[in-house]
Amino acid sequence: xxxxxxxxxxxxxxxxxxxxxxxxxxxxxxxxxxxxxxxxxxxxxxxxxxxxxxxxxxxxxxxxxxxxxxxxxxxxxxxxxxxxxxxxxxxxxxxxxxxxxxx
Amino acid sequence: xxxxxxxxxxxxxxxxxxxxxxxxxxxxxxxxxxxxxxxxxxxxxxxxxxxxxxxxxxxxxxxxxxxxxxxxxxxxxxxxxxxxxxxxxxxxxxxxxxxxxxxxxxxxxxxxxxxxxxxxxxxxxxxxxxxxxxxxxxxxxxxxxxxxxxxxxxxxxxxxxxxxxxxxxxxxxxxxxxxxxxxxxxxxxxxxxxxxxxxxxxxxxxxxxxxxxxxxxxxxxxxxxxxxxxxxxxxxxxxxxxxxxxxxxxxxxxxxxxxxxxxxxxxxxxxxxxxxxxxxxxxxxxxxxxxxxxxxxxxxxxxxxxxxxxxxxxxxxxxxxxxxxxxxxxxxxxxxxxxxxxxxxxxxxxxxxxxxxxxxxxxxxxxxxxxxxxxxxxxxxxxxxxxxxxxxxxxxxxxxxxxxxxxxxxxxxxxxxxxxxxxxxxxxxxxxxxxxxxxxxxxxxxxxxxxxxxxxxxxxxxxxxxxxxxxxxxxxxxxxxxxxxxxxxxxxxxxxxxxxxxxxxxxxxxxxxxxxxxxxxxxxxxxxxxxxxxxxxxxxxxxxxxxxxxxxxxxxxxxxxxxxxxxxxxxxxxxxxxxxxxxxxxxxxxxxxxxxxxxxxxxxxxxxxxxxxxxxxxxxxxxxxxxxxxxxxxxxxxxxxxxxxxxxxxxxxxxxxxxx
Numbered sequence: 014x015x016x017x018x019x020x021x022x023x024x025x026x027x028x029x030x031x032x033x034x035x036x037x038x039x040x041x042x043x044x045x046x047x048x049x050x051x052x053x054x055x056x057x058x059x060x061x062x063x064x065x066x067x068x069x070x071x072x073x074x075x076x077x078x079x080x081x082x083x084x085x086x087x088x089x090x091x092x093x094x095x096x097x098x099x100x101x102x103x104x105x106x107x108x109x110x111x112x113x114x115x116x
Numbered sequence: 117x118x119x120x121x122x123x124x125x126x127x128x129x130x131x132x133x134x135x136x137x138x139x140x141x142x143x144x145x146x147x148x149x150x151x152x153x154x155x156x157x158x159x160x161x162x163x164x165x166x167x168x169x170x171x172x173x174x175x176x177x178x179x180x181x182x183x184x185x186x187x188x189x190x191x192x193x194x195x196x197x198x199x200x201x202x203x204x205x206x207x208x209x210x211x212x213x214x215x216x217x218x219x220x221x222x223x224x225x226x227x228x229x230x231x232x233x234x235x236x237x238x239x240x241x242x243x244x245x246x247x248x249x250x251x252x253x254x255x256x257x258x259x260x261x262x263x264x265x266x267x268x269x270x271x272x273x274x275x276x277x278x279x280x281x282x283x284x285x286x287x288x289x290x291x292x293x294x295x296x297x298x299x300x301x302x303x304x305x306x307x308x309x310x311x312x313x314x315x316x317x318x319x320x321x322x323x324x325x326x327x328x329x330x331x332x333x334x335x336x337x338x339x340x341x342x343x344x345x346x347x348x349x350x351x352x353x354x355x356x357x358x359x360x361x362x363x364x365x366x367x368x369x370x371x372x373x374x375x376x377x378x379x380x381x382x383x384x385x386x387x388x389x390x391x392x393x394x395x396x397x398x399x400x401x402x403x404x405x406x407x408x409x410x411x412x413x414x415x416x417x418x419x420x421x422x423x424x425x426x427x428x429x430x431x432x433x434x435x436x437x438x439x440x441x442x443x444x445x446x447x448x449x450x451x452x453x454x455x456x457x458x459x460x461x462x463x464x465x466x467x468x469x470x471x472x473x474x475x476x477x478x479x480x481x482x483x484x485x486x487x488x489x490x491x492x493x494x495x496x497x498x499x500x501x502x503x504x505x506x507x508x509x510x511x512x513x514x515x516x517x518x519x520x521x522x523x524x525x526x527x528x529x530x531x532x533x534x535x536x537x538x539x540x541x542x543x544x545x546x547x548x549x550x551x552x553x554x555x556x557x558x559x560x561x562x563x564x565x566x567x568x569x570x571x572x573x574x575x576x577x578x579x580x581x582x583x584x585x586x587x588x589x590x591x592x593x594x595x596x597x598x599x600x601x602x603x604x605x606x607x608x609x610x611x612x613x614x615x616x617x618x619x620x621x622x623x624x625x626x627x628x629x630x631x632x633x634x635x636x637x638x639x640x641x642x643x644x645x646x647x648x649x650x651x652x653x654x655x656x657x658x659x660x661x662x663x664x665x666x667x668x669x670x671x672x673x674x675x676x677x678x679x680x681x682x683x684x685x686x687x688x689x690x691x692x693x694x695x696x697x698x699x700x701x702x703x704x705x706x707x708x709x710x711x712x713x714x715x716x717x718x719x720x721x722x723x724x725x726x727x728x729x730x731x732x733x734x735x736x737x738x739x740x741x742x743x744x745x746x747x748x749x750x751x752x753x754x755x756x757x758x759x760x761x762x763x764x765x766x767x768x769x770x771x772x773x774x775x776x
Contacts, residue, residue, distance in 0.1 A: 038728070047727075108727045114725070
């Protein structure tokens, strides 16, 4: 495989995406936006996995990506269900106001 | 035959378990049946053993029964749960189970209608279990089990009416005072183990006999130390000076219990233990002299207190202490068979005295103060006549049982040399005092005029009178076997110590002296107490100090209270309670709790419940870790070379084919 693009570019992009995810997680109040930030971080990590796999001619990294995707899909299902339940119970999705275990 | 031995303790144990667990739900009739069957079964088993022995199978004694599994096997220490039936334990067992059975019958009448009926009989059976274990023990550790067990049963029965504070206190007092003695006993056991390496009576005896005369065990004073420790134990259980104080208070228990445990059987365990370990005492003359001195001192000390008591049971309690002193005196002059002989006759007449006193108390509806009795002889004739027999027996009139046994002890003391003469004299004075206080009790209770006309005494039921009659017959005839034949019977166990009879004249003179002092005591009691005369009051007024001293039991309880109990309580309260418990232990606990509390107060700020703050902390920590690794490099201790290890590498390469 011909590596026209050096791996550092991939990693830089991955780090950028990950940082965006972290910042989004920290500054956004809406639960759904936070959830999307998590997905962004996961996919940033996926990108670095794939880049390394391609660099080292290792299939391990790509297999890892599949695992991450499966987990992310499951997480999305459970997480959205929880978000709906939270919204029904509290009529809000602002995390700052969801700070008690008990109502 | 050997297997039968197990039945003797196990039957009462079964009775205890049945009545103790199910007794509340069973009818009183069934409870009675179980308790009586257990004690009777035990008694019959003893009789069977005795019969097998007397039927010409002399060689079969001692019988032993050893549990198939060793009880304790720890390195060199090997202790079996062993029972031994020999002449000594057979004699003791006949008394324990025989008198025990009679008192079970008596209790049926005495405890009739008590709310704790089943509990009472289960405790009584428990006592029989432990007492037979004590008597049958083949080694000193099994004996100790029985020893502690009878202490427990005694505690439970003294405090039987625990709703009454005085009874609960008396139980505690008995238990605590006995602990002092048991501590000595325990030290004695440890010393025996350290010096002989075994705890079996026959093994120790054999080792002692085999050791040469110059061996350190015999010359180093070890034996004396062991014997003194055992004596402390015996003095605690048998209520000797200075540990006798629990027995008078033990009269708070039901009267049949006083008869069985605190007169006839348990309190004689100390005498039995000394006779059982006589091979040690024989070689420790200092300890033996201590036994004799303790016995003689207790005998006369308790007898003087008995003179001035007004509670009928307390008079008998001090009388018991005094008679136990006689037995110790006999042990101290190595007349073990005389001691056991007196133990047997004492069991008969003292059980009778207590049961008759119980019958008097029962007939008066619980009155124990002799000053309120009097003139009872017409109202309760059976009790009166059996009590009369008991009084004449304990005073030592021939041909009643105690005449023979007391005579044997006094004679054995007299022929011991100059020290023995003194012991004999103390014994003789005690005999005078015994006669005096017993006839005082007799006159005050039964004769003269009724002093409180409002009571209407009634004779007790036949379940109470039948044991009285049987015990009266035993008190009359129990001594007719004679000390010579009894000594010959016991010699295989306790050895031959008695010197050959010096002269028949001496024996006659000594017997005559004993009977004379008994008559003298009767005469004095007659002069003072026959009619309600004012002579006792005059005497008390003439000797105010002496009377006060006797009536208050020499203030021994008060002295112990000031010298031991009060300081102990003070140390417990101020030093242990405040300094150790409150300041040190409590302080340490509070310090730890305070640290945790303080840390929690600070750390709980992190638990804000705000999702974004958690995420921020997480991100900050991850960044910090990353920064650390970047600046300081990967820590050497966290070696990840495992990932490059050959097996892992092979698997990935084989499966996925690619290779960098």
